[in-house]
Amino acid sequence: MAEKAREGADRIRFSADVVVLADRSIVRLPAEASAALPSRGQVAVRGEMSGKPFEAVLEPDGMRGHWLGVDSSLAEGETVAVEIERSDAWPEPQVPAEFEQALAEAPAADETWGDITPMARWEWVRWVNATKNPQTRDRRIEVSMSKLGKGMRRPCCFDLASCTDPELSKNGKLLGLS
Numbered sequence: 394m395a396e397k398a399r400e401g402a403d404r405i406r407f408s409a410d411v412v413v414l415a416d417r418s419i420v421r422l423p424a425e426a427s428a429a430l431p432s433r434g435q436v437a438v439r440g441e442m443s444g445k446p447f448e449a450v451l452e453p454d455g456m457r458g459h460w461l462g463v464d465s466s467l468a469e470g471e472t473v474a475v476e477i478e479r480s481d482a483w484p485e486p487q488v489p490a491e492f493e494q495a496l497a498e499a500p501a502a503d504e505t506w507g508d509i510t511p512m513a514r515w516e517w518v519r520w521v522n523a524t525k526n527p528q529t530r531d532r533r534i535e536v537s538m539s540k541l542g543k544g545m546r547r548p549c550c551f552d553l554a555s556c557t558d559p560e561l562s563k564n565g566k567l568l569g570l571s
Contacts, residue, residue, distance in 0.1 A: 404440075404478045405429050413469040414568050415560045419460045420473060421567070422451070427458040431479060434553035435515060440477035448484055450515060451477075455556040455566035483511035486518040491531070495538050502541035509546045517541070520548040523557035 409420045420442075430436050430451070436459065439448045451459040467473065488496075496503040506514065521533045537548065551557070555565030562568060 404476055406474070406476045408472055408474050411463060411467045411469055411471045411473060412569070417561065418463045418465045418467050418469070419561070420463050420475065421454065422459045422461065422475075424458060426477075427454075430459065432553075433457050435512075435519070437480045437483040437512070438477040439480045439482075440475060442475050443473045448480065448482075450484065450486075452558065453554045453556055454570060455554065455562065455564075456570050457554065460556075460567055483515065485511050486515045488514075488518055489521060489534075492518065492521055492534055492537070495534050496541075499538040499542055501543075502538045505541040505544055505546065513547050516547050516553070519557050520551055523551065523559060525559040 405426050407423050407426045409423065411418050411420055413419075427433075434453050436451045437448075438451055439446070441447070442463065449461055451461050454460050461475075463473070496506055506517075517537055521530060521537060524530050524533065540548065552565060556562035556567045557565070
């Protein structure tokens with residue numbers, strides 16, 4: 394069960410079990426914790442997990458909730474205590490090598506990339522990574538360079554509240570959800 398911490402109205406506390414999906418360890422937020430967040434999509438947070446500080450971006454599960462990737466040293470079924478609060482400081486996303494190469498070869502796109510927020514960069518990377526198909530991924534990088542080169546600051550036409558990790562989702566929903 395999630396609760397707001399008394400000393401900070403924006404802090405959310407909950408306990409959750411570690412789940413392993415496709416060889417990745419995650420924690421699903423309880424519905425109450427997700428409902429207390431400002432978005433059904435990605436949310437930058439900072440907090441503590443079992444007493445250890447962290448900063449991360451929560452991912453949407455496609456069912457109005459969120460999940461968080463956790464250290465693979467945590468055992469499946471292990472219960473962790475989590476305390477989070479929304480952060481305005483988005484960490485930089487891990488940019489795929491092919492995307493970085495394309496930016497290096499497209500000065501206008503690279504200029505826009507350097508001018509947008511880390512949150513917007515997360516959306517571009519997320520859109521590119523949301524497919525297993527190499528041809529689709531290549532096409533998305535090509536389209537990204539074209540749109541960024543024209544000054545577009547965000548990708549369009551994809552559901553920001555869906556789970557877009559192709560290893561962990563099916564039909565936009567986190568595996569194991571109905």
